[in-house]
Amino acid sequence: MPRIKSPHLLVAESGADRAGHGLKRTMGLFHLVCFGIGAIVGTGIFVGLSSSVAEAGPAVVVSFVLAAITCVFTAFSFAELGGAIPVSGSSYSFAYAGLGETTAFLVGWCLLLEYGVSVSAVAVGWSQYVNELLDSVLGIQLPQALSAGPGDGGAVNLPAVLVIAMAAVLLVRGVRESARATAAMAVVKLAVLVAFVAIGFTAFQDGNLSPFSPTGLAGIGAGTTAAFFSYIGFDAITTAGEEAKNPRRDIPVAILVCIGLVTLLYCAVALAAIGAIGGDRVGGTPAALSHVVDEVTGSAIGGGVVAFGAVVAIASVVLAVMYGQTRILLSMSRDGLVPRVFEKVSPRTATPVAGTLIVAVVFAIPAAFAPLDAVVNLCTIGTLAIMAAVNIAVIALRRREPGLDRTFRVPLYPVMPLLGVGFCLYLSYETGVTTWLQFAVFLVAGLLVYLLYGRRNSRLGRTAEVTPAGAEREPQAV
Template sequence: MIFGRVKPLDAILATAEKKSLQRSLGAFQLTMLGIGAVIGTGIFVLTAEAAQKAGPGMMISFIIAGLVCAFAALCYAEMASMVPVSGSAYTYSYAVMGELIAWMVGWALILEYAVAAGAVSVGWSGYVVGLIENAFGVTIPKAWVLGPFDGGVINLPAMFIAGVVTMLLVIGTRESATINAILVTIKVSALTLFIILAIPVMNMEQFEPFAPLGFGGIGAAAASIFFAYVGFDAVSTAAEETKNPQRNMPIGLIGSLGICTIFYLLVAAGVIGAPGLSSQPIVDAAGAAMEPGSRELAAQCVARAAEGIKDVVCSKEALAFTLREIGWPQIGNLLGLAAGLALPSVILMMMFGQTRIFFVMSRDGLLPEAFSKIHPKFNTPHVITILTGVFVALFAAFFPVGQLANISNSGTLFAFAAVSIAVMVIRKSDPTRHRPFRTPAIFVTAPIAIAGCAYLFLKLDMKSQLLFIIWAVIGLAVYFLYSRSRSHVGRGIVDEVHEQDADAPPQPVPPVE
């Protein structure tokens, strides 16, 4: 196999049974968790980011990103139903392509989940601050609600919500999932109301020019908008806590993705077509679009607002802003309230996925054993949950939402491509294994997913690409200096289940090289 050590699938399943999390989630809860993870910052906040890169052409960006995710979701569904344990892309890669690739995938998933949770926290802050200012007529000093790149000092509301979600996750998965289902209902209702109010007053002239920066701008927006879809794979990290995962995982993955795509296109059309607003990019003297989240764009937004120009790209709460401008100020405030209530569900799922990845990597010996400690009362991995919460709060405090989203996307795209490769490899290496869900036309579907991931990665800004490379180099150093020598597989500790004694302790066996 690729780069040596492979952990057999049977050993992975045996390990999961030996030190497992409680199975408490059904198909409906998984779908709700998927919608909760997917619908969030991407549509509530990154709509403005996409407009700055592509203008009305972001409609095509949503379709491109959605298609890439759809093909990746089909690959995920087969692997998740066949290997119903926590760990997502990390676990699948370990079983198919070996420990080094698995480590790099798990390391990349840290970028996906922890940084993404920070991005959503920043998005939540924008809506809550906008709600308070518009509903109560107060002005909050920008220094304390924006990070330094956005013209402030520290984003205190974003830090606050990250802390609250951390506490909720420590309490337990069942409680978190129940609260999440309520928040998803609020979120979907708010978006439905937005569509009902915004679509009928759409002005088609607002869609011209449709692609002011050409297809390059549409591709760049798709690379950012991809963030709006990535939550679906967080569902697969809950496989070990799912009842009947062979049936329920594919339903949760593909069902949530399909529902969210319909919402995205309708909401984006409502924002673009809003009369009196501009969804065109703001450009510099040379005609190039200014970088979202930059001080230069922030200054230009202030200047244009003083001239009475209303730009969607300048809003930190695009949907509520749109409703206020088309004559529904109170409904706009209600939507801001709904976002304030519902966006924490996205933070919850991102941090949920992060802690479960850490949990499984620790259980394999690649990270300190303390990371897989389970709370005696709440039955959750509390140590790593709290540690993750600290880092999420720091990300949210100092970085703009768009930059965090792009960095997160770099890790996500790498993981998605790895899963798409893994599902093809295991079709060849283990063709007789039971597959409750089979990806259709796998040798067409998976290559499309891989090519799509590569395309979107190349369309990310250079800063995000460079940060991913630096992060990967750090990950390699950690692996060779710490993890490789402590790996359970490398030390020959692989769990096996024997028919005569299913409860027997793990027996040392030689690692598969």
């Protein structure tokens, strides 16, 4: 049998009164929604929109809806498990409770792609809009050698390193400060995107939507895979399980509200951009939203405002995603699957200071030297694998723990989780053979790390498991 940790033990081990390891409950529903928006809305829409439009044309709206449907099916599963197991481990902890330790470790390994590598990708996109903002406001740009990595014609991407450093500083100061900053940045970027939609629709022309699907179903499918990157991060809400004031009620609500708001916003932005200047001119254009506003208004001022919104938006994604990564590593460290340095929480700030700084240094390196496109597909397939595992975990836990306190239940069970798995497999197929091969190598590497380090140091293999009634039993192990 696989090593499985019960949901009750996961919750018991995450108690805020654990000496030296406690996190403070300071986040309400508003902060969770802002945190979710902060984690989602950023590079995907400000930078990645042009790639999605290049694949699907005006039918990118359909691609966004299909990507949202994939997320909605899995969002229901995250909502159920986030309410039932309100801990900082998110999908890693859900997999531990539902599918066992080996799968949980590989899910945590894949989270290094979703939460970790995506930080690098997002930071690279941030530097593009920093240059756009400097050009609009001051008429200058940073030298290519200092604002792009070798793959993009430069030497080192210093703005990408800077935004990661700023996020790390804010995160180690405390979760309350981080939550406030995320909320403020979420409001700013939502206001900028709503303003963009209003400006874009003033120049809307029906003819720009024709032909609606120039590349057919194949283009829509490829566009859906590209658009999916725009939704990555919504599950980060569940990493706040130990810092939410009422996680069993607020986490499910925050997840579903975020997906709904973001989908409406993305579709509106895509229609406004394409309707204003046409899909051919949006697709493949760096900093596409600023370009659209410049053309519609005939002034660089509007584009500068959009660039400012993008700088704020993408910075908030870096902040939220780095938060999620450190909490995942904290949970894995508690279980002994990664070094103990990641579980150390500062008694003064109630944050994992050492873990945060390590994450910042490790992921600043690819941000400084790697191009954005090099990691997008690999990050996407890793995220889809995580989402598939969470859907399966819902089914496993319904059977193994029917009496678990669930404040939210997936509707139309088990149809919804099974559809979630199906959509994840379809989008994974669309990433292409090369990405599949890269992902296979990545998983093999993760399995070797687990066998050589994680399994040997796992605390579940050395401790007794606590049942809901408080009695002890030996953990399920191979």
